[in-house]
Amino acid sequence: MTLExxxxxxxxxGRPRRYTFPEFDRTVLPxxxxxxxxxxxxxxxVSANLIVRRGAGDEPxxxxxxxxxxxxxxxxxxxxYPGVALTEAAERLGATLNVDASWDAVVxxxxxxxxxxxxxxxxxxxxxxxxxxxxxxxxRLREERLNDLLQVMADSRRRVDRAFTATLYAPxxxxxxxxxxxxxxxxxxxxxxxxxxHRTLLDPRRTAIIVGGDVTTAQVLGALGxxxxxxxxxxxxxxxxxxxxxxxxxxxxxxxHPIVRxxxxxxxxxxxxxxxxxxxxxxxxxxxxxxxxAAILGGLFNSRLQMNLREEKGYTYGIGAGFDMRRGAGxxxxxxxxxxxxxxxxxxxxxxELRRIRETKVTETELAAARDYLVxxxxxxxxxxxxxxxxxDGLFIHELPDDELARYRPAVEAVTIDAVQQAAQDHIHxxxxxxVAVGDADVxxxxxxxxxxxxLEVVTDEVPVESGEGEEAAD
Amino acid sequence: xxxxxxxxxxxxxxxxxxxxxxEDHLAPVAAVNIWYNVGSKHEVPGKTGFAHLFExxxxxxxxxxxxxxHMALIQGAGGTMNGxxxxxxxxYFETVPSHQLELAIWLEADRMATLLDALNQExxxxxxxxVKNEKRSSYDNRPYGDWFHKLQEHLFPPEHPYHHPTIGSxxxxxxxxxxxxxxxFRTYYAPNNAVLSIVGxxxxxxxxxxxxxxxxxxxxxxxxxxxxxxxxxPILGSESREVVQDRVPLVRHFFGFRAxxxxxxxxxxxxxxxxxxxxxxxxxxxxxLVRDEEIAQDVSFFALGLIGGASLAAGQAxxxxxxxxxxxxxxxxxxxxLLGREPVTDDELARARALIETFELEALQRVDERADRLSMxxxxxxxxxxxxxxxxxxxxxxxxxxxxxxxxxLRPDNxxxxxxxxxxxxxxxxxxxxTAA
Numbered sequence: 013m014t015l016e017x018x019x020x021x022x023x024x025x026g027r028p029r030r031y032t033f034p035e036f037d038r039t040v041l042p043x044x045x046x047x048x049x050x051x052x053x054x055x056x057x058v059s060a061n062l063i064v065r066r067g068a069g070d071e072p073x074x075x076x077x078x079x080x081x082x083x084x085x086x087x088x089x090x091x092x093y094p095g096v097a098l099t100e101a102a103e104r105l106g107a108t109l110n111v112d113a114s115w116d117a118v119v120x121x122x123x124x125x126x127x128x129x130x131x132x133x134x135x136x137x138x139x140x141x142x143x144x145x146x147x148x149x150x151x152r153l154r155e156e157r158l159n160d161l162l163q164v165m166a167d168s169r170r171r172v173d174r175a176f177t178a179t180l181y182a183p184x185x186x187x188x189x190x191x192x193x194x195x196x197x198x199x200x201x202x203x204x205x206x207x208x209x210h211r212t213l214l215d216p217r218r219t220a221i222i223v224g225g226d227v228t229t230a231q232v233l234g235a236l237g238x239x240x241x242x243x244x245x246x247x248x249x250x251x252x253x254x255x256x257x258x259x260x261x262x263x264x265x266x267x268x269h270p271i272v273r274x275x276x277x278x279x280x281x282x283x284x285x286x287x288x289x290x291x292x293x294x295x296x297x298x299x300x301x302x303x304x305x306a307a308i309l310g311g312l313f314n315s316r317l318q319m320n321l322r323e324e325k326g327y328t329y330g331i332g333a334g335f336d337m338r339r340g341a342g343x344x345x346x347x348x349x350x351x352x353x354x355x356x357x358x359x360x361x362x363x364x365e366l367r368r369i370r371e372t373k374v375t376e377t378e379l380a381a382a383r384d385y386l387v388x389x390x391x392x393x394x395x396x397x398x399x400x401x402x403x404x405d406g407l408f409i410h411e412l413p414d415d416e417l418a419r420y421r422p423a424v425e426a427v428t429i430d431a432v433q434q435a436a437q438d439h440i441h442x443x444x445x446x447x448v449a450v451g452d453a454d455v456x457x458x459x460x461x462x463x464x465x466x467x468l469e470v471v472t473d474e475v476p477v478e479s480g481e482g483e484e485a486a487d
Numbered sequence: 488x489x490x491x492x493x494x495x496x497x498x499x500x501x502x503x504x505x506x507x508x509x510e511d512h513l514a515p516v517a518a519v520n521i522w523y524n525v526g527s528k529h530e531v532p533g534k535t536g537f538a539h540l541f542e543x544x545x546x547x548x549x550x551x552x553x554x555x556x557h558m559a560l561i562q563g564a565g566g567t568m569n570g571x572x573x574x575x576x577x578x579y580f581e582t583v584p585s586h587q588l589e590l591a592i593w594l595e596a597d598r599m600a601t602l603l604d605a606l607n608q609e610x611x612x613x614x615x616x617x618v619k620n621e622k623r624s625s626y627d628n629r630p631y632g633d634w635f636h637k638l639q640e641h642l643f644p645p646e647h648p649y650h651h652p653t654i655g656s657x658x659x660x661x662x663x664x665x666x667x668x669x670x671x672f673r674t675y676y677a678p679n680n681a682v683l684s685i686v687g688x689x690x691x692x693x694x695x696x697x698x699x700x701x702x703x704x705x706x707x708x709x710x711x712x713x714x715x716x717x718x719x720x721p722i723l724g725s726e727s728r729e730v731v732q733d734r735v736p737l738v739r740h741f742f743g744f745r746a747x748x749x750x751x752x753x754x755x756x757x758x759x760x761x762x763x764x765x766x767x768x769x770x771x772x773x774x775x776l777v778r779d780e781e782i783a784q785d786v787s788f789f790a791l792g793l794i795g796g797a798s799l800a801a802g803q804a805x806x807x808x809x810x811x812x813x814x815x816x817x818x819x820x821x822x823x824x825l826l827g828r829e830p831v832t833d834d835e836l837a838r839a840r841a842l843i844e845t846f847e848l849e850a851l852q853r854v855d856e857r858a859d860r861l862s863m864x865x866x867x868x869x870x871x872x873x874x875x876x877x878x879x880x881x882x883x884x885x886x887x888x889x890x891x892x893x894x895x896x897l898r899p900d901n902x903x904x905x906x907x908x909x910x911x912x913x914x915x916x917x918x919x920x921x922t923a924a
Binding site for chain 1: 513514515516550551554555558559562563564565566567568582583584585586587588589590592593596597600601612613614615616617618619620621623624625627628629630688697700701704705734735736737767768769774777778781784805807808834837838839841842844845848849852853854
């Protein structure tokens with residue numbers, strides 16, 4: 013056969029290998045804490061997370077950033093391992109101890125070769141139970157965060173993200189603030205504030221240990237040892253409410269009609285754009301339809317936004333849209349950076365796509381593209397123990413049913429064209445979009461004004477930094 | 488802990504395509520990865536950025552695939568894909584559910600065989616705009632954005648192919664023509680200039696049959712022009728410094744050093760040294776500059792392997808507000824000098840080795856990473872078995888090797904120091920100088 017004859021015939025797929033999300037065991041430890049274990053044969057490394065359902069979304073405004081700062085400070089030393097001794101002890105096991113805090117949770121994690129799991133878990137327990145929060149280290153981490161806020165002002169992408177959520181959410185919502193705190197709150201975060209955060213982390217009813225790898229539940233129970241199994245037993249925080257329903261942070265919107273806010277950055281060769289509104293919490297009844305809708309709009313490589321603004325117009329290197337689903341309603345956003353001259357035409361196209369996904373039904377081809385991608389790529393997402401454990405983190409954070417991951421693929425397959433349109437009409441709101449941009453106002457402000465996308469505010473008085481000598485980054 | 492043992496077959500089709508197949512049925516996933524032995528080092532003055540622009544064109548359709556259809560078919564199959572261009576290579580890769588493997592092989596073959604059937608001015612112009620926006624987004628509009636490009640300028644002389652950035656210049660991108668695309672394709676996109684790796688839940692016989700069926704009919708190019716001599720003196724010979732005015736809030740020093748090419752054990756020693764210097768909170772630079780003296784906001788140090796005459800090692804330190812930048816520079820340089828003067832401690836070396844072992848095992852868990860490394864080692868070192876030997880090479884590095892490499896290479900007369908200071912009007916980038924589609 014000739015090259016032409018051979019290549020003209022498209023291959024058809026073979027028979028799919030059966031796949032189900034790995035089954036996991038749920039055990040209740042003596043303290044009341046949950047242990048989730050998942051056996052993943054053949055992998056040399058084990059991934060272990062200790063997760064507490066308490067995050068930056070649960071902070072009062074005056075302590076904004078305390079959870080993330082506490083998480084960073086926890087690896088600065090413990091009673092038995094002062095200073096870097098903790099890090100060094102972990103490194104001798106070939107392990108890195110991490111503590112990460114998000115809006116929803118604090119996760120202390122370690123990945124280690126299976127034979128060293130017990131030793132690594134002992135360090136993880138020490139880290140969670142007995143951090144010392146040394147005054148000098150906390151002060152240093154505070155300074156680092158304040159310096160980082162200066163860097164935010166200089167980087168258009170980080171600056172627009174900050175401005176976008178500050179625009180979207182009302183002040184009473186924690187989501188209006190940077191999760192790691194701002195110029196006003198961070199200086200207030202002393203050792204006592206961090207100890208306060210830490211005390212709330214020892215509530216067994218909000219905490220789970222999740223372990224995945226080539227280990228059995230019995231082996232994990234053996235490796236846990238007594239300290240972790242009893243972690244938090246003496247905590248006084250157990251009276252606190254523990255259900256997700258009682259833990260939903262406020263997501264009050266500050267926007268009730270279309271507005272445009274442009275932050276002036278002279279000489280910018282691109283405009284960073286965020287367009288959106290308050291979106292959805294994770295525990296919604298139509299989660300899977302929303303996922304399919306968002307994939308068609310701005311999730312797939314060939315999404316509507318990407319085909320329009322990148323592959324047809326060439327305005328941008330890339331554009332995406334989606335919902336950041338938290339315990340409370342995180343933002344829905346369209347995210348892109350476009351060449352300065354294309355700022356207004358790009359916004360026009362985005363708004364047009366946001367209306368179109370509501371007003372006209374997606375095609376069968378579009379539905380199939382999104383559905384087949386989400387269903388097909390599901391096993392690829394869980395190749396490693398770390399990825400499986402992270403998925404179980406989500407299950408615990410949102411108190412989802414144990415079969416949530418196993419039923420993901422049939423649920424996505426069941427999404428219809430009508431369900432996609434319903435999801436768009438229910439959750440995309442062109443009548444209250446915030447359009448937030450960081451770019452060169454001298455070039456784009458006039459055109460933005462006359463475009464009439466919404467009430468325009470041009471912010472020119474933010475002073476991004478000259479010498480870095482402790483200047484205030486006004487907001 | 489178990490050493491990596493990636494078993495694979497390594498053969499050449501009659502037309503010169505190197506085919507590597509590695510079977511692993513743990514997950515129902517297969518990776519296809521093709522490296523073309525062409526990168527920005529093959530570009531000539533006036534045509535910089537071309538290898539990368541070309542990579543974008545490779546997603547614009549081919550004889551039997553429409554514009555954007557490559558992505559549609561792979562995503563519709565439940566797969567992921569991308570391509571990247573770098574100094575030494577251009578690679579394309581798909582990860583798919585294993586029953587879709589044949590599709591990925593066919594797609595790669597179709598564009599290697601018939602790309603020019605679909606090439607047109609409209610698609611080229613469109614991707615030129617996309618790439619120019621990539622340049623703006625990844626480099627020009629970012630604080631500190633051009634640091635790696637400046638390091639290239641200082642570390643490699645103007646006539647050397649590593650001197651210019653992979654993303655190219657706006658002028659050169661504007662000048663790229665359809666004829667340039669066609670010539671580049673005919674020259675470099677030939678089976679005898681490529682390595683195809685297939686890894687994962689595959690039947691090796693079937694994978695080999697598909698590769699033979701779809702690629703076997705593509706003619707070789709017997710006249711791929713060889714690269715010129717890229718050899719360089721082992722060190723710069725004198726320090727090179729530049730102060731860059733940029734719109735940045737904090738002063739940041741970037742340090743660069745010329746280093747031995749990939750495959751040289753001194754580069755392994757530098758990689759272990761990088762772990763000891765700046766790998767996390769237990770490292771020397773972090774401990775001294777960030778934690779103890781509180782003069783830096785952050786630090787980093789890494790070695791970046793290249794094949795063309797030299798590699799590079801680089802680091803950075805962001806100066807805390809109110810701190811004299813010279814103090815930070817001196818502290819950073821003192822730590823590098825100390826590494827050349829005294830051996831690292833047994834404990835430092837043991838910790839670095841243990842961490843590197845975990846990082847390697849972590850990376851090799853995924854079929855896409857295994858496929859990429861097999862293609863890389865075959866393309867650059869003609870030695871895919873290196874995938875199983877590299878960890879052993881790191882673990883064999885002794886304190887004396889680190890001391891010797893540091894003394895020989897991390898020295899003032901082999902050093903570039905770029906200092907970004909607040910005050911610039913124009914633009915600048917990222918720590919990731921690689922360029923993905």
